[in-house]
Amino acid sequence: MTYERRDTLVLVALIVPAVAWLVFAQGYPLLYSLVLSFFNWSPGTGLGDFAGLSNFASILGDERFQGALKLSVLFLAKVPIELAIGFALALFILGQTAWRRGVRTLLLLPMLIAPIAVGSMWRLLLSSDSGLVNALLGTVGLPTPNWIGEQTTAVVAALWADSWEWIPFSIIIYVAALSGLDQTLLASAEVDGASQWQVLRYVIFPMTLPATLLILVFRSIDAFITIDIVYSLTFGGPGFATETGSLYIFKQGLRYFDISQAAAGSWVMLGMALVIATIVLKLKGQADRAVARN
């Protein structure tokens, strides 16, 4: 039997119901949340009165939400650090020796743990009284901060716990990118007398730029919408110190049942995430074209 146009139509017809279900399960809630953001939903009245843009004005004018958004943007700042550490570790574990393969597997483990569990785990590790981190720091005579009990260190703890979990993502992507590099280019550079640093800077970095930007797209969005780590590590405390935009929206919608405000906040964050993604994807497109030309 040959594979012809009518077969394609039959295959499409068979797959469409599943795809339609997925579109319904994701698209419908998304559109409904947009509708909710323009109304005053309440448990007693349901959808309620039309509110226009008042929910958006209210949430954007809320100093608490503004602070939460700032923290979400701060989470973006750790992404370059994740990239740098991921790149360095990928270079280190590149290769097919047994120990490298073993270390690679170990380094990928954090990514397999549920973020909620990661937050709980780091809460225990960072306990100033009985946590392993302070025990080790104290042993070598270093200061032992009250990690999750002080505003600044709590933010650092949240940034670190999230990075710890997702640096392996950078490692995987970089290992794949580095493994796929054209070895003749590297050999040529060495023959031309380039130092290790020059090879890194002028050959490896540019050639892995598409991978860097790919990681940047995924990790930027993920970091911006962080909720699970802060939920279990600090639940937004102490004070409002680690309350991210997503955590604020979660509390508005599912704790205070101000669903319309939460919907409006979600769309504000979606808009910001789209801007971030658009910028990074444009850069990635340019990088892909530059690599293709070379």
Added chain:
Amino acid sequence: MERRTLSRQAFLKLGGAGLALSAGLPFVAACAGDSGSESGGLTATYMKSGTYDVAANDFAKEFEKKNDTNISIEAFPYAALRQNNTNAVMAGTCDYNVVSGSYYLADIYDSFRPLDDLVERNDFSKPLAAGLWEQCSINNGAHIGVPYGPDAYALMYRSDLWEEAGLSWPKSWDEFLAALKNVRAEYGDQGITPLVFAAGAPEQLPALFFATYDGYFINDQGKYGLDSAKATEAIKFAEQLLSFAPQDVTAISIDEANSKFVDGEAAVLYGWPSFLVKTASDPDSSQIVGKWRVGEMPQPGFVWLSMWEMYTTDCTENVNAAWKWMTFWSKPENDRALLPKYGVNPVLGSTYRDQQLLKEYSHYFPGEEKNVARAMFPPLSGEPQDFLASTLGDVFTGKSTAEEAVRSVNEKWTEFDVQEPLSQAAQRNGLVQS
């Protein structure tokens, strides 16, 4: 179009897989929504805590034997319980017939059946411990909840250390502060901290404020508001109290605070006694068996009540069975078993005066009963209470001052509407500005 070779067998396999997936997804989704109400009996929700849920499951077995009604117990962690209860009620699924909750369910009070007719018919409220029935939820003038597991935020202290230091239990907060200073002087070098508190659990922070605040929560405009002067003093006093706690107090969780007390590392624990009573009384794990008491809360101040209530949803058809289940807990023999067997506080006055229990819990019952009789719910819905808690967190970590905190809370609280049931409760409890 390029022709590619695909065998009939492969084509049929691929098509069949696609069809199965398309048909299977909606079916799986539909089956996931299966609910307990289809069982023909009752479904009741409780907090998964190793206490209420265990009691509920044990009582359910007994209840089913004595009544011709199946009862299914669904237990969830606190945050999920509140969520699931509210979602089920709002979605109108009638998944649950008896729902556990408290004042924070005020948003959905209208979905619970009034109980006054059943209360009067059965004379239910008379045997309850002092103060409990008055604090039960009232919606549109009718009671809607049956109480269980009451508790009051309290100071639990090392009676042996207190006696050794020649201290008597303070009646006022100034006396309490003086006692803490004494304890620090006597036992500070033995690694015993005068006070421990779960300041690392944000939702607990209002307890420090409530301790010495005896002002209003709703102003004369009918909006949430605090008496600025009294609130500022209460926050400053809370800062003084925390100066007697470990340096990392702002990171200490409820479990950690309880452990410190049970391990003999703290002279006073400010917390929920019911969370502690079983562990502290267990000789295998506690260093303080026979050495601690629940103190009567000093004056003045607001004693924070925690009381679970069972509500029955207005979609429940078998109301009599639901009522029987809800009141099964407070049958004298069951009420009597709650504390020794499950670590849950009883609700009947007679249980608090049971001679055998008094002998076994002489360190617990007297203080607990007095505190519960005085305790009240703060008339705050979720967001105002959380905002207060987080603002206090800013003060206790040095980011804000007491004055700024009160100004900030009063300003923010004007944005919130006071739900009618909470407003009425505040009126009854004298928590409205006059």
